[in-house]
Structure formats: C-alpha cells, structure tokens
Amino acid sequence: MTKVGKVIEAFSGVPSFNSTELDLFLSGLDTSANYRKLLVHNLISTGKLRRISKGNYTFIDDVEVVCFAFRPSYYGLQEALSLLELWEQETNPVVITPLHVLPGIRIFEGRNYLVRRIDRRMFFGMDMIRYSDFWVPVSDVEKTLIDFVYFGEFLPKDTLLRIRRSINPEKLREYLAISPTYVRRGLKRLLAHSY
Numbered sequence: 316m317t318k319v320g321k322v323i324e325a326f327s328g329v330p331s332f333n334s335t336e337l338d339l340f341l342s343g344l345d346t347s348a349n350y351r352k353l354l355v356h357n358l359i360s361t362g363k364l365r366r367i368s369k370g371n372y373t374f375i376d377d378v379e380v381v382c383f384a385f386r387p388s389y390y391g392l393q394e395a396l397s398l399l400e401l402w403e404q405e406t407n408p409v410v411i412t413p414l415h416v417l418p419g420i421r422i423f424e425g426r427n428y429l430v431r432r433i434d435r436r437m438f439f440g441m442d443m444i445r446y447s448d449f450w451v452p453v454s455d456v457e458k459t460l461i462d463f464v465y466f467g468e469f470l471p472k473d474t475l476l477r478i479r480r481s482i483n484p485e486k487l488r489e490y491l492a493i494s495p496t497y498v499r500r501g502l503k504r505l506l507a508h509s510y
Contacts, residue, residue, distance in 0.1 A: 318344050319354060323363070327374040330449045331383035334370040367423055378408055378426040379446050385430060388412035389441040389452040392431070392468055395459040398444055398451070401477050411454070411462065413438045437465060440490055457487045461494055464501040475505070 318341070325340055326332045334351070341351050355372065358364035365373050371384035382388050390398060393406040407420075408428040413435040420427050440458025443450040454462060460478050463470045470478075491499050 318346065318350075319358070322354065322358075323374065326372075330375060330380045330451075331367055331371055331373040333372070333384075337372070365424060368421070375449075376424060377447060378423050378428060379451055380449075381408060381421075381423050381428050382410050382451055385410050385412040385414055385416060387438065388414070389454050391454040391459060391462045392466065395454045395462075396474065396478075398446065398453045399456060399459070399481075401456070401459075401481065402471075402474050431466060433462075433465070437461075437494065439493070455486075456481045457483060457490050460487070461490055461498060461502065464498050464505060465494075470505070479506070 321344065322337070322340065326337070334355075337355070338348070338351055341354075355364065359366060359372075363374065365376065367373055367381050367384040373380045373383075379390075382390055388410050389395075389412075390408060391411040392409040393402075393404070394409040396402045397404070397406050407426070410428060410430045411433050412430065413433055416430060416432065418430050418432050420429055422428075440461070441452045441454050444453045456478060460470075460482065462468075491502065
C-alpha cells in the first residue's frame with residue numbers, strides 16, 4: 316500500500332485530525348516534513364481531503380466535523396437545540412470553545428458555521444451524541460438554556476416551553492451555582508416570562 320493509501324486508511328475513520336497527528340503518523344513511515352506538505356496539498360487538490368481550519372483536516376464531507384478543529388469545544392445554542400431535537404429549524408452549526416480563537420462566521424465546504432468563545436469556567440455541561448458515523452459533543456438541555464442567557468441570544472417562547480419540559484431541575488441548579496450572577500438573574504427573568 317502506498318503512503319497516501321496508508322494515510323487515508325489511518326485517518327478516514329476519524330472525524331478530523333491535525334497536522335501534528337499526521338506528522339507523527341508519517342514519521343513512522345520514514346517521511347520528511349516536506350513530504351507531508353506535498354501530500355496534504357495533493358489530497359486537498361484532488362478533493363479527497365478537506366481543510367477545516369489551519370492545520371486541521373478531515374476526509375468527511377459534513378459540516379458537523381468542524382467542532383473537532385477547536386478542541387475542546389461543543390455544539391451549542393441553536394445547533395444544540397437541533398441536535399437535541401428541540402426544534403426543527405435548520406441552523407448553521409455553532410461551535411463553542413474556551414480557546415483563544417477569533418470568534419465569528421467561518422466556512423467549511425460552502426456551509427457557514429459560527430465559532431463563539433466562552434469563559435473556561437463556563438465550559439461544562441455537555442454530552443456526546445451520535446451523529447451519522449461519529450459522536451459529537453453537544454451541550455445538554457440545561458447548559459443550552461444557560462448559554463442562551465450567557466450569550467444574550469433570543470429564544471422563541473414555544474422553544475423555551477419545550478426546553479422547560481426537558482430540564483432536570485437539580486442539574487440546572489448545580490449549573491447555576493457555578494454560573495455568573497448575571498446569568499442566574501437573566502435566566503430567572505427568562506423563565507418568569509415564559510408562561
């Protein structure tokens with residue numbers, strides 16, 4: 316098997332990989348750094364490999380892999396609501412990360428996705444959800460609700476009512492105990508106006 320074939324075989328089963336992981340793999344095949352650059356360039360130009368962000372790649376043609384380029388991260392806000400089946404609107408993926416990255420809209424394979432930064436103290440409350448052939452990190456219902464307040468995002472009343480029915484009150488109290496005061500107050504106001 317060629318080195319290219321070995322790379323495809325080794326990495327096609329994972330949602331994404333970075334240049335460091337590729338370098339480690341290729342060093343075991345006795346190749347140079349220049350070879351890696353050429354290999355990546357050729358695979359991208361033939362459409363087999365896709366660049367998610369600088370140094371992060373995937374063989375999967377699905378926008379849901381973008382979260383893995385910003386580890387640690389999770390899908391949150393509107394995207395979490397869609398993945399948790401709490402609303403049916405199609406959304407652009409929202410990646411939430413504590414990394415010091417430039418927030419904003421990015422593009423992967425012609426689809427927009429949004430990167431939002433969150434304080435490291437607020438990086439909690441996620442589950443792994445099966446999506447297609449891989450698992451993705453998604454904020455749980457309670458953390459999704461808290462994130463809507465944290466980021467000052469609008470939440471439609473009907474969606475809020477669906478969320479309320481799915482919430483574990485004890486877990487929500489635990490999360491609020493470690494959230495900033497303005498989030499606790501904002502959530503209290505939001506829940507008071509949801510009836």
